[in-house]
Amino acid sequence: xxxxxxxxxxxxxxxxxxxxxxxxxxxxxxxxxxxxxxxxxxxxxxxxxxxxxxxxxxxxxxxxxxxxxxxxxxxxxxxxxxxxxxxxxxxxxxxxxxxxxxxxxxxxxxxxxxxxxxxxxxxxxxxxxxxxxxxxxxxxxxxxxxxxxxxxxxxxxxxxxxxxxxxxxxxxxxxxxxxxxxxxxxxxxxxxxxxxxxxxxxxxxxxxxxxxxxxxxxxxxxxxxxxxxxxxxxxxxxxxxxxxxxx
Amino acid sequence: xxxxxxxxxxxxxxxxxxxxxxxxxxxxxxxxxxxxxxxxxxxxxxxxxxxxxxxxxxxxxxxxxxxxxxxxxxxxxxxxxxxxxxxxxxxxxxxxxxxxxxxxxxxxxxxxxxxxxxxxxxxxxxxxxxxxxxxxxxxxxxxxxxxxxxxxxxxxxxxxxxxxxxxxxxxxxxxxxxxxxxxxxxxxxxxxxxxxxxxxxxxxxxxxxxxxxxxxxxxxxxxxxxxxxxxxxxxxxxxxxxxxxxx
Numbered sequence: 344x345x346x347x348x349x350x351x352x353x354x355x356x357x358x359x360x361x362x363x364x365x366x367x368x369x370x371x372x373x374x375x376x377x378x379x380x381x382x383x384x385x386x387x388x389x390x391x392x393x394x395x396x397x398x399x400x401x402x403x404x405x406x407x408x409x410x411x412x413x414x415x416x417x418x419x420x421x422x423x424x425x426x427x428x429x430x431x432x433x434x435x436x437x438x439x440x441x442x443x444x445x446x447x448x449x450x451x452x453x454x455x456x457x458x459x460x461x462x463x464x465x466x467x468x469x470x471x472x473x474x475x476x477x478x479x480x481x482x483x484x485x486x487x488x489x490x491x492x493x494x495x496x497x498x499x500x501x502x503x504x505x506x507x508x509x510x511x512x513x514x515x516x517x518x519x520x521x522x523x524x525x526x527x528x529x530x531x532x533x534x535x536x537x538x539x540x541x542x543x544x545x546x547x548x549x550x551x552x553x554x555x556x557x558x559x560x561x562x563x564x565x566x567x568x569x570x571x572x573x574x575x576x577x578x579x580x581x582x583x584x585x586x587x588x589x590x
Numbered sequence: 591x592x593x594x595x596x597x598x599x600x601x602x603x604x605x606x607x608x609x610x611x612x613x614x615x616x617x618x619x620x621x622x623x624x625x626x627x628x629x630x631x632x633x634x635x636x637x638x639x640x641x642x643x644x645x646x647x648x649x650x651x652x653x654x655x656x657x658x659x660x661x662x663x664x665x666x667x668x669x670x671x672x673x674x675x676x677x678x679x680x681x682x683x684x685x686x687x688x689x690x691x692x693x694x695x696x697x698x699x700x701x702x703x704x705x706x707x708x709x710x711x712x713x714x715x716x717x718x719x720x721x722x723x724x725x726x727x728x729x730x731x732x733x734x735x736x737x738x739x740x741x742x743x744x745x746x747x748x749x750x751x752x753x754x755x756x757x758x759x760x761x762x763x764x765x766x767x768x769x770x771x772x773x774x775x776x777x778x779x780x781x782x783x784x785x786x787x788x789x790x791x792x793x794x795x796x797x798x799x800x801x802x803x804x805x806x807x808x809x810x811x812x813x814x815x816x817x818x819x820x821x822x823x824x825x826x827x828x829x830x831x832x833x834x835x836x837x
Binding site for chain 2: 353354356357383389390391392393404405406407408409444445446447448449450451453454456457460472489490491493494496497498499500501502506507509510511513514517533534571575576578579580581
């Protein structure tokens with residue numbers, strides 16, 4: 344088993360950094376090999392735009408999917424995108440490690456989706472969802488939040504966490520991944536840095552790290568989150584003949 | 591009435607570009623003044639990180655909220671962030687114009703949230719949600735998608751659009767904005783560029799532009815989307831004494 348951890352945090356000494364180190368150690372102890380894509384350390388550019396494409400399919404007007412397909416077909420993908428795709432191709436399991444910023448992944452991680460999951464090369468109109476490129480492989484989010492767990496509930500102050508993460512989960516499913524339930528590390532204030540003098544907080548951090556290691560040791564117990572797929576849809580919509588499956 | 595359009599698309603000739611021009615013309619024709627924050631044209635840097643902060647609150651470890659608060663208090667916010675905040679402070683209405691990329695806003699726009707909505711300066715633990723800095727002002731999303739409208743339904747192939755946009759809406763509400771229902775321009779393939787020779791597609795684009803102008807002329811008919819707020823929560827959770835309001 345080979346795992347890729349896509350790690351996104353500007354501070355190596357952050358709690359996100361600690362969680363990624365625990366993931367590497369735990370997975371390796373279980374016999375897996377692990378690669379880490381440290382987006383901030385690599386200086387990954389999250390901004391999709393014309394500067395990444397040479398030669399261009401259309402120099403007069405920049406349409407991202409047109410250029411992605413053209414670069415995929417002509418073996419002229421940007422070097423950093425080609426590197427990330429190589430990392431993904433090697434991985435049986437992909438873990439995305441990031442802090443929840445403004446109810447989603449940081450811009451750096453969002454741009455990793457925008458630029459790396461290239462049209463033509465990694466998906467087309469028919470090669471998506473349960474027919475996606477990475478079918479048979481697993482992906483999961485490991486997310487830290489500043490607020491307490493109880494507030495990330497329906498109508499709670501933080502917003503229902505499964506609702507906040509759903510767009511990211513759907514993007515991973517779009518690429519074919521079997522998406523495992525996320526690991527959630529709530530209540531990590533100040534990046535898990537500022538309050539380490541406080542005993543209760545220090546205990547919370549240690550408990551969370553132990554919970555992460557335990558979850559990683561038991562990943563094979565998890566089944567992917569169910570999504571609708573090609574057999575459910577007629578013309579892009581849930582098949583009215585089989586609504587009960589998802590009612 | 592002064593409106594700010596935060597525009598995020600790498601190609602000025604795109605359909606997003608057309609929608610922003612229509613918004614400017616329509617709002618100005620109605621007597622408003624309009625400012626456009628063109629993030630790609632400005633070369634906005636969406637990556638939150640230590641390079642933006644000088645002097646630092648803590649040079650040993652980078653915690654974003656710590657540095658944001660410190661820079662707010664010491665009048666040392668990054669120049670581009672200060673400029674975006676000035677733009678927001680002037681605006682009664684904020685329109686975010688962007689294409690749906692990977693089930694969310696492009697990284698460039700996500701980083702605008704990450705960097706501009708600064709802790710300390712624009713929000714604190716008590717100055718959020720219906721007590722947020724921008725209360726009394728309105729915000730709305732104007733979003734283009736490649737897929738057809740019918741697939742962005744519950745259990746449909748595109749994913750329910752209100753679910754995809756909910757994290758962004760919640761971020762705007764977090765800042766105090768009254769969030770209007772989004773304007774959705776579905777079926778804008780190839781950025782609204784590639785297929786303009788096709789008559790049906792050209793008609794669809796023209797109809798969508800007319801629908802946008804009409805929506806903008808009738809903005810005052812819209813009431814903000816309801817969210818739970820401080821009076822609904824007890825310790826961050828929906829108050830069990832008043833569950834019926836949101837059941």
